[in-house]
Structure formats: structure tokens, C-alpha cells
Amino acid sequence: MMSFISKKLSNQQILTLLSDFGDRDVYAAVMKGVIWQINPHVQVVDLTHQIPPQNLAAARFCLLNAYPYFPEGTIHVAIVDPGVGSTRRAIAVEFAHGLLVGPDNGIFSGVLAQTPAIAAVELTNSQYWRIPKPSNTFHGRDIFAPVGAHLASGVPLQQLGEEIDTTALVQIDIQHCRQTTTGAIGCIQYIDYFGNLVSNIPGSYVQDKKWYVKINGLIIPGCDTYSNVQPGEATALIGSHGWIEIAINSGNAHTQLQLDLQDTLEVISEC
Structure with missing residues (x-):
């Protein structure tokens, strides 16, 4: 049986977005639209969409250095996802400061090295996706953004999918100091x-x-x-x-x- 810490949602729940989508195309804006279709009251903050394409190390660092400045309970949706559409897992993670949503490719390893995961699930419950059959190239729109919006609406983490071992989450191979x-x-x-x-x-x-x-x-x-x-x-x-x-x-x-x-x-x- 999983043990989850229930988060008290504020009147203005905060959800951050981080990606390598840039600002020339509409991808980042489309994710916001999906979020607001589900929860028009959530406050969406762009951490950055200028991560160099597929650069997981840069995404890891930026999220690591941003999360401490947000209120407890903030939901961080991070999408730098070279393995989109493959067998890599889509996950949501609870940690002391809030929730993380994105691919299981090491993007959260910097944050979780400082504040270890409390619980994690693989996002297998398609009820909380945008559509039952998501695009193989845009899980940010079809899985991660809607899951973040549902979490901001009070959906418990355990309803989003199957529990996974937090020690088995993917780490980015960066030389240790x-x-x-x-x-x-x-x-x-x-x-x-x-x-x-x-x-x-x-x-x-x-x-x-x-x-x-x-x-x-x-x-x-x-x-x-x-x-x-x-x-x-x-x-x-x-x-x-x-x-x-x-x-x-x-x-x-x-x-x-x-x-x-x-x-x-x-x-x-x-x-």
C-alpha cells in the first residue's frame, strides 16, 4: 500500500513548464491550452522553453535551480524527451516540495538528489490523458500537460497509474563532485x-x-x-x-x- 502525503491546494495552484520547444512554434502554448481546458484557474509559469534540443543535462540543471523558489505544492511539468513514443516511462513523482511530471529519463535526477522522492507512479491511467491514444511525438500535450492539470485540480497521485520503485528512476550520468x-x-x-x-x-x-x-x-x-x-x-x-x-x-x-x-x-x- 502506497503512502502519499496529501497536498493542500491553494486558491491559485501553480504549475511550471520547462521544455526544449522554443518559442517559434506553438508547442508550448498548446500545452497551456490543454492545461486551461482542464483547469482554467491554475497559474502556469514558464521556467524556460529554451533548453537546447534534447539536452537533458541542461534541463536537469535548470529545474534543479528553479524549484526551491516556488511554494510548497507546486507542480513541475518538464518535457525534454528524446525517447518520446518509445518504451521509456511517463511518470509523476511526489517529493517534499511538490510534484514532478514528465519522462523517466533523468530529467528529475538533480531535484531528487537534493530532496528524495516520496512516491512515484507510471502514468498508465489514460483517463487522465488528453486522449486514450496519444501522439507518438507529443506526450507533452497528450499526457504530461493534462496530468499536471489534473493534479492541480486535486486528483491524487495514486489514481494516475501504477506505483513504481523510486530507487529505479533513471539517473543522468554526470560526473560526481x-x-x-x-x-x-x-x-x-x-x-x-x-x-x-x-x-x-x-x-x-x-x-x-x-x-x-x-x-x-x-x-x-x-x-x-x-x-x-x-x-x-x-x-x-x-x-x-x-x-x-x-x-x-x-x-x-x-x-x-x-x-x-x-x-x-x-x-x-x-x-
């Missing part, structure tokens, strides 16, 4: 709009210390702000998201330093 005697070793986990290279090393590791980053033969000083170095120069700092990042003052670190996702870096700190 590990502490060393001199600092930490990790990797670049995200590249933002400005070309800043965000690592998976928490800023807390170097708080109140003098430090620098070693990557691909480069030595990059740790600073407090972008302007601590001259325009065009590289710096490392703790970003607003709390992770150590590499940036170029008034430039693009991704293109100028020729560094990319999963590249290994080392942070060296001095007492």
Missing part, C-alpha cells in the same frame, strides 16, 4: 545564455578562502565578481545559483576557452 585534500574535483554541468560554465562544485567549498580553478591547462583565479578582472579576462566565482562557475568578463567563456559540458575541473583552495 568529490572533495580532495586541497579542494574539489568536478565537471561543467551547465552552460548558460552568457556562455558561463557552471560546475557541479558547490561554492560552500571555497567560502572565505583564497582559491583558483585548474582546467585544460588553464589557471583561473577565484574572484568575488565578474568585474574583478579586466574585460576579456577569465575569472571563476560563486554564481547566484550557488555553484562555482567560470566566466569571461564581458565575454563568452564557452566559446573563448573552448570548454564544454562534462569537462573536468579542479578547484584548489588555500586556507
